[in-house]
Amino acid sequence: MSACVPTHAAESAHASRDHEPHAPPPGKFRKFRRFRIAGADVSASIAVFLIALPLSLGIALATGAPLQAGLVAAAVGGLVAGWVGGSPLQVSGPAAGLTVVTADLIQQYGWRTTCAITVLAGVAQIGLGFLRVARSALAVSPAVVHGMLAGIGVAIAVAQLHIVLGGTPQSAVLDNLRALPAQLADLHPAALSISVLTLAVLLLWPRIPGPAGKALRVVPAPLVSVAVATAVAVFAGLSVARVDLPSWRSHALVGLPEGPALGLVAAVLTITLVCSVQSLLGAVAVDKLASGRRDPSAGAVRSDLNRELLGQGAANAVSGALGGLPVAGVAVRSTANVRAGAVSRNSTMLHGVWVVVAALLLVPLLELIPLAALAALVMAVGIQMVSLNHIRVITRHREILVYTTTTLGVVFVGVLEGVAIGVAVAVAVALHRLARTRITHTEEGGVHHVRVRGQLTFLAVPRLSRALHLVPQGASTIVELDGSFMDHAAYETLQCWQDAHAAQGGAVEVTGRAGTRIAEPASSSHSCCRPWTAWRNHHCDRPQEAPQGEGQPSGHQLESGISAFQRNTAPHVRSELARLAREGQQPSQLFLTCADSRLVTSMITSSGPGDLFVVRNVGNLVPLPGAESGDDSVAAAIEYAVDVLKVRSITVCGHSGCGAMQALLTTPPGGARTPLKRWLRHGAPSLERMAAHEKEGWARLAGRAPADAVEQLCLTNVVQQLEHLRGHEAVARRMAEGALELHGMYFHVGEAQAYLLTGSAEAVFDQVTPSPHQGTPREEPPSRVKV
Numbered sequence: 001m002s003a004c005v006p007t008h009a010a011e012s013a014h015a016s017r018d019h020e021p022h023a024p025p026p027g028k029f030r031k032f033r034r035f036r037i038a039g040a041d042v043s044a045s046i047a048v049f050l051i052a053l054p055l056s057l058g059i060a061l062a063t064g065a066p067l068q069a070g071l072v073a074a075a076v077g078g079l080v081a082g083w084v085g086g087s088p089l090q091v092s093g094p095a096a097g098l099t100v101v102t103a104d105l106i107q108q109y110g111w112r113t114t115c116a117i118t119v120l121a122g123v124a125q126i127g128l129g130f131l132r133v134a135r136s137a138l139a140v141s142p143a144v145v146h147g148m149l150a151g152i153g154v155a156i157a158v159a160q161l162h163i164v165l166g167g168t169p170q171s172a173v174l175d176n177l178r179a180l181p182a183q184l185a186d187l188h189p190a191a192l193s194i195s196v197l198t199l200a201v202l203l204l205w206p207r208i209p210g211p212a213g214k215a216l217r218v219v220p221a222p223l224v225s226v227a228v229a230t231a232v233a234v235f236a237g238l239s240v241a242r243v244d245l246p247s248w249r250s251h252a253l254v255g256l257p258e259g260p261a262l263g264l265v266a267a268v269l270t271i272t273l274v275c276s277v278q279s280l281l282g283a284v285a286v287d288k289l290a291s292g293r294r295d296p297s298a299g300a301v302r303s304d305l306n307r308e309l310l311g312q313g314a315a316n317a318v319s320g321a322l323g324g325l326p327v328a329g330v331a332v333r334s335t336a337n338v339r340a341g342a343v344s345r346n347s348t349m350l351h352g353v354w355v356v357v358a359a360l361l362l363v364p365l366l367e368l369i370p371l372a373a374l375a376a377l378v379m380a381v382g383i384q385m386v387s388l389n390h391i392r393v394i395t396r397h398r399e400i401l402v403y404t405t406t407t408l409g410v411v412f413v414g415v416l417e418g419v420a421i422g423v424a425v426a427v428a429v430a431l432h433r434l435a436r437t438r439i440t441h442t443e444e445g446g447v448h449h450v451r452v453r454g455q456l457t458f459l460a461v462p463r464l465s466r467a468l469h470l471v472p473q474g475a476s477t478i479v480e481l482d483g484s485f486m487d488h489a490a491y492e493t494l495q496c497w498q499d500a501h502a503a504q505g506g507a508v509e510v511t512g513r514a515g516t517r518i519a520e521p522a523s524s525s526h527s528c529c530r531p532w533t534a535w536r537n538h539h540c541d542r543p544q545e546a547p548q549g550e551g552q553p554s555g556h557q558l559e560s561g562i563s564a565f566q567r568n569t570a571p572h573v574r575s576e577l578a579r580l581a582r583e584g585q586q587p588s589q590l591f592l593t594c595a596d597s598r599l600v601t602s603m604i605t606s607s608g609p610g611d612l613f614v615v616r617n618v619g620n621l622v623p624l625p626g627a628e629s630g631d632d633s634v635a636a637a638i639e640y641a642v643d644v645l646k647v648r649s650i651t652v653c654g655h656s657g658c659g660a661m662q663a664l665l666t667t668p669p670g671g672a673r674t675p676l677k678r679w680l681r682h683g684a685p686s687l688e689r690m691a692a693h694e695k696e697g698w699a700r701l702a703g704r705a706p707a708d709a710v711e712q713l714c715l716t717n718v719v720q721q722l723e724h725l726r727g728h729e730a731v732a733r734r735m736a737e738g739a740l741e742l743h744g745m746y747f748h749v750g751e752a753q754a755y756l757l758t759g760s761a762e763a764v765f766d767q768v769t770p771s772p773h774q775g776t777p778r779e780e781p782p783s784r785v786k787v
Helices: 009-018 039-063 067-084 096-109 111-130 134-139 142-164 173-185 189-207 210-216 221-236 261-291 305-321 331-339 346-361 371-384 388-396 400-412 415-435 458-468 488-503 534-544 556-583 632-644 659-666 675-692 709-726 729-736
Strands: 438-444 447-453 476-482 507-511 589-594 612-617 649-655 741-748 753-757 764-767
Touching (some): 039 067, 039 096, 039 142, 039 221, 039 331, 039 371, 067 305, 067 346, 096 111, 096 142, 096 371, 111 261, 134 305, 142 173, 142 371, 142 388, 142 400, 142 415, 173 400, 189 221, 189 371, 221 371, 261 331, 388 400, 438 458, 447 458, 476 488, 488 507, 612 632, 632 649, 632 729, 659 675, 659 709, 675 709, 709 729, 709 741, 709 753, 729 741
Parallel strands (some): 447 476, 476 507, 589 612, 589 649, 649 741
Antiparallel strands (some): 438 447, 741 753, 753 764
16 A cells, blocks of 8 residues: 555645744734634534534443543543544544553453553553554455454444443453343343333434435434433333442542553553554544545645654543543544535544533533433444454455454453464464465367466465376477466476467466466567456467458457457456346446447456446437437436436546547538438537637637547537536436436547546546555445546
């Protein structure tokens, strides 16, 4: 993964405006500028505060710490981590992922020593930040990370279930499971009713339909659920345990650590590991979430991960010193912060201020909250940590063994031990995959086939050598390589055998996975050919192929390609296609582009089966509604995509060197009305639009003017066809509902570069650059393209 470079442009500009580096001239007063906070940050901070307040109390309850410790951690996480940290939009505080670890430390060492462990973990994080090793944490397998969180979530849910039922949890998961039957036999109706009410509101609040539901969802579900449960408990006079916040004068602060040195070191390492990994992965996820916001004024957010590690370390040191829980980046609050429109770290810091105000002024109100409501809230958070979406993605990448092992290790052994077991299993699986290469030798019709499936490394050289020596001297041989890597040892073995076999009169053909011939890996004349780029390899065969009709049937290439698909690709995609056949197609986008053979939609959009509903025609034209008969195909596809498939976006994609646009420019009017001419009449409005704006240089491509008239017409045509799309009744209706977006795209074939339409009053196409987080499998890996 490429390194993220911090770009705090907005903050730097703000600092440069508010800072006066030079003294004013004599006789003049210094001009002070007012510190301003964006309104979006204020509203976002309130939304985050309303979520953080009940969750902080609930997490403190789940750990067995003083309830004030949750408020201290939330305030310090907002103020210290928000100010020092390198991820401006990430919100830090007491995290559910630390609940099991902290509860175990409190049980084993007591509260004051746990605070000291938190301080030492913060110091360790600061040291790691200065060593600039933050990115190394991202090398941990996502299956290990999600397995760790899932194991912690299971432990939280099982423990809090006892409080939901009106009892008291044990310290270990197995003890809680053993005690569950007895707890079910001794239910406390009041506590159970409050918990069920909390969970019901938490589940149903986000699902209130209609405009009223949209307005009500401004208030976070966690706050509403706890508030409703508290109101019912108060007005019904239920006898349930409630929040007890002693005076801040008696609040326990950090003490000197007491206990065996080895145990304390292990505890510090555990807190450091869990806090650091969760915070760094959260920062990466927040960057992705912020970069996908529609509001361009918000700007791009790119975290400085080493600075974020320093900020988290400082927050943990301060929180532990003040008697607070360990601090880490929290996904729920960070997501709410981004979605509420926060634009800077001021939102995170303000949320910390609101927590301080509530801790000082709202104590009587907070003490009305039933503990059962907080337990139900934290139990729901624990259940959500076992993400079905993560399990599906991990299963698809064949990492379920790592995930399951880590989860069970965390549940039954401990967090640090479970993570160590998961890392060991992940390394073993990776080595197994690297070493597992299947090499077979068969004879078919007098031709010997040596097939290699997997990575060809030195570990597979003995098996490769045995298979090659089964080929008789002088025999015709095909060596098929199906892998993305060949090391030097394997290459030397294959090359030496190939030279020796050819010297003895044998014929050797080395093919890729698609069954097409590839050249010698070091050949400069065919350097484009690689076994892992089968779609390009047919270019290497053309000079040696017989002309069509001389020695080969016209369908030979198509039949060969289909045969290669059935042999190599079909076994890998059969299960996915079977699922799509059962469930039906559910594409999120309609992609309308030209029929040009150089536009491979799946390649330029990184999409697969079921992702795009594609319409291709000459010139990527969209006939206006009510056009002459014979043009209903495109309109029918649009209607089907919008009304039946319920796509959420439509993209019109033009391209460079479009033959249809050249024909529009060069074909004189009149003459025979051929089918092509009748179709191209739908491009006439694009010609008129280009002529109307010709003097202003209307169409722009990444800051430059079009190279020629054809490119200008190609760009203009994309904008014009989007106008035609808006004229279709189904499209206009869904756009009015806010359920459909239209996008323009231009693909320059020669540059292999995509451009997206960003201008509204002008046709401005901006270059699409590679994402800095491409290939970072964190919170939710993107499995579908978003055009």
